[in-house]
Amino acid sequence: MPSGEGSNHGPSVSAPAQQVAEGPDPTATLEASSVLPVEVSTSLLILLISAFALVVIRNAWIGDDAYITLRTVDNFVHGYGLRWNVDERVQAYTHPLWTFLLALGYALTREGYYTTLALSILLSVATVVVFALGIARRRGGILLGLTILALSKAFVDYSSSGLENPLTHLLFALYWFTCQNAELKRGHLLRLSIIAGLATLNRLDTILLFAPSLLHLYWRFPKLKGLGIVALGFSPLIAWEAFSLFYYGFPFPNTAYAKLNTGIGGLMLMRQAGYYLLDSLNNDPVTLLIVATALGSTVIAKNWKKAPLAAGIALYLLYVLRIGGDFMSGRFLSAPLLGSVFLLAQQTPSILRPQDWLGWALVVIIGCSSPASPLTSGAEYKRQSIENGIADERGYYYPDAGLLRARSDGAWPHNREVEKVPTGLLKDMLTSHVLVWPAVGILGYEAGPSIHIVDHWALADALLARLPATYTPRWRVGHYQRTLPAGYVETLTNAANVLSDPKLAAYYDALSLVTRGPLFSFRRLVAIWRMNTGQYEHLIDQTAYRYPGQAKAKLADLGRSKTEGAAWDEPGNQVMSETGIVVDLGRRWDATVAEVSLDGNDTYQVAYLLGGREVAQQVVHPRLVRSMGLGVHRLVVPVEASRKGYDEIRILPLQGDGCYSLGHLRLSGL
Numbered sequence: 001m002p003s004g005e006g007s008n009h010g011p012s013v014s015a016p017a018q019q020v021a022e023g024p025d026p027t028a029t030l031e032a033s034s035v036l037p038v039e040v041s042t043s044l045l046i047l048l049i050s051a052f053a054l055v056v057i058r059n060a061w062i063g064d065d066a067y068i069t070l071r072t073v074d075n076f077v078h079g080y081g082l083r084w085n086v087d088e089r090v091q092a093y094t095h096p097l098w099t100f101l102l103a104l105g106y107a108l109t110r111e112g113y114y115t116t117l118a119l120s121i122l123l124s125v126a127t128v129v130v131f132a133l134g135i136a137r138r139r140g141g142i143l144l145g146l147t148i149l150a151l152s153k154a155f156v157d158y159s160s161s162g163l164e165n166p167l168t169h170l171l172f173a174l175y176w177f178t179c180q181n182a183e184l185k186r187g188h189l190l191r192l193s194i195i196a197g198l199a200t201l202n203r204l205d206t207i208l209l210f211a212p213s214l215l216h217l218y219w220r221f222p223k224l225k226g227l228g229i230v231a232l233g234f235s236p237l238i239a240w241e242a243f244s245l246f247y248y249g250f251p252f253p254n255t256a257y258a259k260l261n262t263g264i265g266g267l268m269l270m271r272q273a274g275y276y277l278l279d280s281l282n283n284d285p286v287t288l289l290i291v292a293t294a295l296g297s298t299v300i301a302k303n304w305k306k307a308p309l310a311a312g313i314a315l316y317l318l319y320v321l322r323i324g325g326d327f328m329s330g331r332f333l334s335a336p337l338l339g340s341v342f343l344l345a346q347q348t349p350s351i352l353r354p355q356d357w358l359g360w361a362l363v364v365i366i367g368c369s370s371p372a373s374p375l376t377s378g379a380e381y382k383r384q385s386i387e388n389g390i391a392d393e394r395g396y397y398y399p400d401a402g403l404l405r406a407r408s409d410g411a412w413p414h415n416r417e418v419e420k421v422p423t424g425l426l427k428d429m430l431t432s433h434v435l436v437w438p439a440v441g442i443l444g445y446e447a448g449p450s451i452h453i454v455d456h457w458a459l460a461d462a463l464l465a466r467l468p469a470t471y472t473p474r475w476r477v478g479h480y481q482r483t484l485p486a487g488y489v490e491t492l493t494n495a496a497n498v499l500s501d502p503k504l505a506a507y508y509d510a511l512s513l514v515t516r517g518p519l520f521s522f523r524r525l526v527a528i529w530r531m532n533t534g535q536y537e538h539l540i541d542q543t544a545y546r547y548p549g550q551a552k553a554k555l556a557d558l559g560r561s562k563t564e565g566a567a568w569d570e571p572g573n574q575v576m577s578e579t580g581i582v583v584d585l586g587r588r589w590d591a592t593v594a595e596v597s598l599d600g601n602d603t604y605q606v607a608y609l610l611g612g613r614e615v616a617q618q619v620v621h622p623r624l625v626r627s628m629g630l631g632v633h634r635l636v637v638p639v640e641a642s643r644k645g646y647d648e649i650r651i652l653p654l655q656g657d658g659c660y661s662l663g664h665l666r667l668s669g670l
Contacts, residue, residue, distance in 0.1 A: 061401050067162070123167055131146075149337075272325060463508055
């Protein structure tokens with residue numbers, strides 16, 4: 001198989017290699033008689049793949065999030081249905097295809113830990129086999145590609161972990177392999193659609209990796225015919241969505257709803273995504289450097305035949321930026337890294353030139369010298385620091401759930417999460433059968449089907465996922481806690497709706513009909529329609545649940561102007577919690593200047609509201625000389641607010657020491 005377009009083998013290339021270089025286009029159909037890559041012996045290929053497999057095995061682990069899926073799998077295999085809590089239908093997993101694959105293995109072994117790791121390792125090895133035999137197919141590309149994959153912390157970490165990444169990797173490799181045939185045929189588009197559909201069924205957002213190339217090929221077909229072929233390929237996904245809407249009552253996983261309605265602005269998410277990329281550069285420099293090199297070289301070489309595939313990688317990275325990255329270091333970078341390896345491998349000649357060897361050496365040096373290189377990780381690996389809300393998840397869980405840490409006494413994995421539960425709470429759980437706890441994976445799996453677990457982060461709770469996330473200046477991506485409504489635990493315990501909020505109680509009645517009512521009930525089907533079209537949304541008090549305990553004040557009661565440096569908690573000041581304060585202005589204002597005194601060493605958001613809706617906002621930063629008391633700020637009201645008018649001002653802490661207060665507020669013209 002030749003390298004990418006425009007590659008130069010130089011005068012030292014052997015005759016067979018030269019013939020390959022001048023042979024068919026890399027997108028031509030693979031010859032059926034070609035079994036092994038060009039100029040790669042069977043023994044060398046086995047050695048390289050075995051070395052990669054050894055790295056994966058040494059780093060293999062399972063995290064807490066994987067056990068959220070395993071609890072559903074355990075319930076499913078034991079006849080309780082695809083449910084996390086057996087008394088309600090909630091899709092607490094994001095990866096249906098991976099869940100079914102785990103369920104198949106679990107049904108045979110009735111064991112979660114080793115079954116999950118075995119499936120993950122097998123899929124990861126299968127991925128590199130497809131890469132070597134069907135994508136790189138040349139000694140230089142295979143050597144470079146497997147070196148990069150073995151040195152990428154993101155790729156190795158999530159070649160196990162218990163999450164869906166290994167299955168995504170294999171489907172991505174199969175898709176890329178299939179793309180080698182660029183003939184305009186119905187069967188080709190169908191095969192690509194099937195693979196992309198299965199990958200999307202495995203995780204919805206991976207459609208971005210495949211969309212540009214799939215659309216590029218579809219556009220060359222008669223539109224109606226091409227649409228029919230693509231729809232046929234995506235029929236497993238379409239069937240699942242229909243089942244999900246009927247069985248769960250919603251088209252998307254509950255986890256998706258739990259990560260919406262957070263109140264976090266796009267700029268803040270982009271900033272968090274920047275931290276995510278910086279974390280990768282600091283702890284896993286190989287990954288992003290290879291991604292940037294692959295995408296850059298594709299553009300520079302004008303390799304337009306690979307451009308749609310490269311565009312999928314770029315589109316997926318833009319999506320990662322849009323959602324703020326992730327709290328798991330490197331998780332969303334493993335698939336882009338794999339695609340980048342595909343691009344580079346196909347541009348690498350069979351006989352490496354001096355510059356190719358230099359690039360390979362740089363990859364080895366950078367990869368081996370990184371703080372958490374997979375090659376140097378062993379049984380003692382442990383990294384538990386969390387910076388900017390991003391954690392080395394393998395480092396956190398490996399001491400207790402790493403494969404090399406397996407225990408001979410059978411108590412595996414060591415249930416650290418259960419040990420964190422206070423003894424008194426465990427006793428209450430045995431009598432009430434309801435437990436409220438934040439880390440629900442391992443604990444939920446160990447608790448069994450008789451315990452209903454309320455998830456603080458709303459990943460597995462239908463009601464909490466549909467409430468707005470509780471505001472906090474110390475938010476962490478992927479962890480959006482909800483305020484527990486008064487009476488909710490009692491409602492679950494007694495199986496009777498005793499929620500204190502009457503409107504929310506009405507909402508819960510409709511939601512319970514969807515998640516607990518008879519599947520074929522006509523009333524349930526009507527409730528599903530109304531729930532998904534937003535007809536119950538007015539029953540949720542967004543402000544009350546987003547800002548619980550928020551202070552309230554009237555403009556007339558705030559007193560006179562404060563002096564710079566006055567005590568932050570002196571009598572008359574409005575001391576506020578993390579959820580801030582709302583000042584009722586008494587009427588509609590269009591003033592252009594707002595003078596306000598706030599605790600001087602904190603950062604605040606000042607929002608202007610009209611009829612309860614936000615018109616505009618601005619950020620108030622700490623004083624340049626940070627005093628221990630109040631700082632007086634003269635703010636120019638945003639033009640949008642002064643033009644439309646405002647009748648309330650909401651002040652929220654964004655960052656600080658936890659001591660927040662408002663001294664005075666005065667409105668005037670310029």
